[in-house]
Amino acid sequence: MSKNLKGSLLVIIAGCAWGISGVSGQYLMSHGVHINLLTSLRLLISGLILLTILVIQQPNQLQKALTNRSLLLGTFLFSLFGLVLNQFAYLQAIQHTNAGTATVLQYVTPILILVLVCLKNRTAPTMVELLSIILAVLGTFIIATHGQLGNLAITPVGLFWGLFSAVTYVAYIIIPVKLIHEWGSILVIGLGMLMGGIVFPIFTQAWRYDIALGIGNNLLAYVGMIGVGTVFAYTAFLKGTSIVGPVKGSLLAAVEPIASVLLTVLLMKEVFYVIDILGMIFIFAAVLLISLKDLLAVNKNSQL
Template sequence: MDYQSFSNYAKMVGDEAEKGDSMSKTVKGSLMVLLAGIAWGISGVSGQYLMAHGMDVHLLTSLRLMISGVVLTALVLWRHKEKVIALVTTKKHFKELLIYSLLGLGLNQYAYLMAIRYSNAGTATVLQYLSPILVLIFVSATAKRLPTITESLAILLAILGTVIMACHGELSHLAISPIGLFWGIFSALTYAYCVIKPVNMIKTWGSLIVIGLAMLMGGVVFPIVTRAWRYPLMLTAGNLVALIGIIGIGTIFAYTFFLKGASLIGPVKATLLASIEPVASVFFAIVLMKELFYVIDLLGMALILVAVLLISFRDLLLYQKERRLLKAVKRQKRF
């Protein structure tokens, strides 16, 4: 499997970049991806607000999966009805979709919200951003090769950043709760699984179809498994606004804008710009939830973000090189 770190998540979920890199498309696509990253940042702090104001994590996960799944599936049915029907009637891919929905997307949504519950939105988002490093380690192991110097540096920075965040540089104690650290790292593991598992399905059926149906299936199964109806639905004015933030803005809007933006500017550039998400999440946690971050916390977060950007920049260079080679081959064929 030729799968290079987090930038290939955008390749997996984004449509192919449209021909003709005009300035207007570049500006429009970049803005859409930036807004998607900020929207994902809003989703985390919205989830933190809801759980701080009486919303149970099982009910919140169920609502997010169910409502987002219904809206996204309705959208793809409107545009690609035949492909949706073909997918759900293809036994092999339907089974794969069910596994991805429950063990990937659904479990990741739950783990991320649990990490927020036991820490905060900013910390949980940064810890989840360890997923590209985990994907890198997985790919290196399956390919039976050692990481390159750049990859090794990224892994080292990610580990160092995690240790600094968890211990504030003192290995004798944890600066965040052990359960918060566990769920943060587990959310990164499940996110890495979400990157790797549905590659072939998305190549065959398209990103929005797979994501929409997976969310819908998770939204049906997850509340049954967790018996989410046992928990009260606290619908205050503030909670309604936060639900719009986590579902409308942070899921439906974020996914659709990211995918469209990636189709305009290319997958690797989109991934780089979407890295604004943890920055936005920390910012909103400080401003809206009055969270306190120490300088050493921000240092650890910065190291993890630099690790991700190292891999993304490397992939950007490789992507641009591949495009130049393809253009050269096309020119030679003309002559």
């Protein structure tokens, strides 16, 4: 197996693992686990595991980080406005729709970032970028209304949380850029998750809720959400993108909404109509256009 193929497979597997995470969260919430407890456990346990991996790989890195006030403050802000809000909003979207729909709605994030960049630089989008924006808006409209004005096909609450999860995902991507560049992603993400896993349950009193381990396949779903869908998915994605590059990695990771929809149908027995699939295809096509444009630009620059 070539190194490039290995990297591509790791990213694709990570995308599928993220799909498992969403379906596992939907299963747990439908079997008695409260969203506040679920968000707390995911952040706390994932943070502890990632920081343990960091200590094993780079024993002195965490000690240095804990004495750096700038890093701690920046990571805390990232934890609250990126990690915590995004995790909570995404699980809310799943609870009020389903894992497949919530994941697809969250995938309008690249389009939101594109719009922000155009506004910041005061530049008009290119024809490809404009087409991507139109496809994303059209796809979201179709999913929300089934193409009928004045008629919502999903609940207003579900639509709100789905789009809000996309907004918070923008914060998740943008806020820690400088910190990750200086300190590495495992440290920043792991420390941010741990901070969120400590602060969020204090505010929500998450310990009041039943962990419901003995109900159905809840234990397996916990492993799917935290072990497979967070820790494994994240480390596999990092390893894969270190081989193929971040642009190609982001393109390949777009398999996540496809995996999420398929798993939602197969495991949760959700029903998607043809019009739903059409809307999802539009959003997926919008993300692919942006990713392919970036990939072509990187390849062109590398050849110069």
